[in-house]
Amino acid sequence: MDFKDDELYRDITGLAHDTPAWVQHTAELWTEGGLLLFGALFVAAWWRARRGSTTAFAIAVLAPVATALAYVCSELLKSGFTEERPCRAVAGAVPSLAECPPTGDWSFPSNHATIAGAAAVTLALTRRAIIWLTAPLALLMAFSRVFVGVHYPHDVAAGLLVGAVVSVVAVRLGTRPVTRLAQGMRASSAPFARWLTGPGPAAAHAAPYATHRR
Template sequence: MSFTEVDYRVFQLINDLGNNISILNPLMKILASKAEYVFYVGVVVYWFTRQEKHRRMVAQSLLSASIALAVSGVLGVFFYRDRPFVTHSVLQLIPHPANASFPSDHATAAFVIAASIWIFRRKAGYVWLILAACIAFSRIWTGVHYPSDVIGGAGIGIITAILVNQLFLRSTKALKYLNLFIHGYEVVESKVWRRKTSP
């Protein structure tokens, strides 16, 4: 049995759960199409705690996400394949354009941010990684991705987060520029705050 056949068999097993355990379909729809916003809110909340560690974490996660999604986009062009609902008869629970299936941008984005948080905050990071895994799983359940799509996206996200962190650990110049960016923002933030609070 080829890899493609195994991938489709596993997809069928998960996608068929939408018929067999339909009570979970509303939850899977939310996870597949809305849960990514939890990551955006989380990044904003961490940033505005104004803790140095959190701001570095957020800056790294946003840089990592930009790189990971760029890599995902390039791979989607060079290793293009159709979505499951284009090639097969599937239970499709959410609308989606018939664009590149591999790799999953949702899985890439969720895992790159979750992994970035995990690097700085282990306990909280595990929670974010579990949420990322739920999003990835729901993309298969709802019929818009194959298992290898989300595994590929997760791999891209995690590896990118680790490599970017290693860059800042090993390169004092890179860390200097990151700190300059954060400091520059904080200078502007301080000026804006003073204007708002001044009589």
């Protein structure tokens, strides 16, 4: 496939080579390490949702699951399009900052951008205000994949879109059944199930009341 953005790819990677070494190293670290940050945000969203409603808890649990599903969809698309990486295919481009993935690890769409797009959206579904953090992080993740030279701009744009759409659909379809499961686990006598799902909002409101009574 050819979206005619070879020139934009050359411009961005050329700019990358003109930046200071610390910027290049930071981009190389972020392009992989950003995934760990999204993982930490998923854990924080789950922990916070333990004292929320069962619906809020269900969405927090579905967020990483929906992101994983988006990643699977991205992999399936890669197998269908089999687009070669720009670090091998674009003539006249500077060498990529990151190691060019081997042939067979196709370029379209970007898995990293898909994960970032899905994570940004699903985390925002758990708490709307966090979109002001997750959206810039996702865009930075997507741009970094072009900056280090391993993706075309259209790869990351498609990845963000795939991640956002697939994850929203997955959360919408999964919220009701997971909410019912969470309700059952919160009513369970099993300590681990109750710890995993948390006490819910009732316990959060009961604690201050109990303190006041004493």
